[in-house]
Amino acid sequence: MPMKGRFPIRRTLEYLQKGEVVFKNSVKIMTVNYNTQGELSEGARKFVFFNVPQIQYKNPWVQIMMFKNMTPSPFIRFYLDDGQQVLVDTEGKDYREITQHIKKIMGKTPEVLQAEALAKMVASNPANFGPKKYCLKECMCEVEGQVPCPGVVPLPKEMTGKWRAQMRAAED
């Protein structure tokens, strides 16, 4: 697969999964206004270039829109589900500062993220057997080191109920 674009690392899964910002459930739309020229917009431009893919990967249900050269100064605007709009001025800021700022205001805290991960783990218990859609294994015969499926490999005679019944009958 050839490398496409100026910084093809932005297209790798590893880079995207390293994104830090996970928005709260109330954030629905994020809008970034920035300019293509000018020293003051440099931070916003870098933010759009490097960090927005990470944010979108972590928040697939948030709509993100970019507007270029519409206003003299760059800013980011969040639209929440209760109609509130949050404005973040990014003039003269570094792209790392912008990310940290957004993470502080609109991002989920590490405790919340941990709690969510725990809940997810509880829901997907590897000890459950069932359809492939919900569980890892359907039957114990699929686990390594266990008795294989009698539908594929016939059981040894001693394990069959038929033989056991015969032995019991012969004893009686």
Added chain:
Amino acid sequence: MFQVATRFPNPLCRFLTPRASVLVEAVRGRKSRTDPKAKSKAGRVKVPPPVDPVEMVVLKERFTQYDLITRALRFEFKEEMLRQRYEQEVGSLAEERAKQEAEEHCALMAWNDAENLQLWKLRELRVLKGLEEEELKKTELAIQREMKMESFVKEKEQEILQLQEEAKTFITLENLDQRIEEALDNLKNYNFAIDKEGRVVKRTVLQ
């Protein structure tokens, strides 16, 4: 439970099925509907398995009890799950959590506003500086323009003075005769060479 029975006209169906999957059990309906019954099965009358009435009664009762218990258990578990979910979303803890979140949100918004205010102040300073610089530039340009005008006027005055001085040596109608006689008296020889710097070359003999 059972896989969907596939019908192959070929008796080699067992070799065609892939190894990894479960072996297809005795395929129901190896014969098509038009095939006649086998001779050994011509007079066969299918009889259902015999049922012991006493055993049947006992089993039925046991089954109803078992069914009751398992349905009750299932219902209990379902109810527990629903109650947990309800408490999570609409319980008292949830309200407290919502209140806390709202408070935190307010605090964060206030902090964000403070940051925006700081940036606004910086921007104001920058804009003022920009305006001042512009004014300075304007004044400087005006001064330069004035200076240029002055120097231009001075040059023109100089030229006028020079012209006035040269006008004294002009040939007019009054001193025309006098100048002609002077010119005829003083013959000038222009037959000389000059080098690139404009100096007269002295080596050659003037004719």
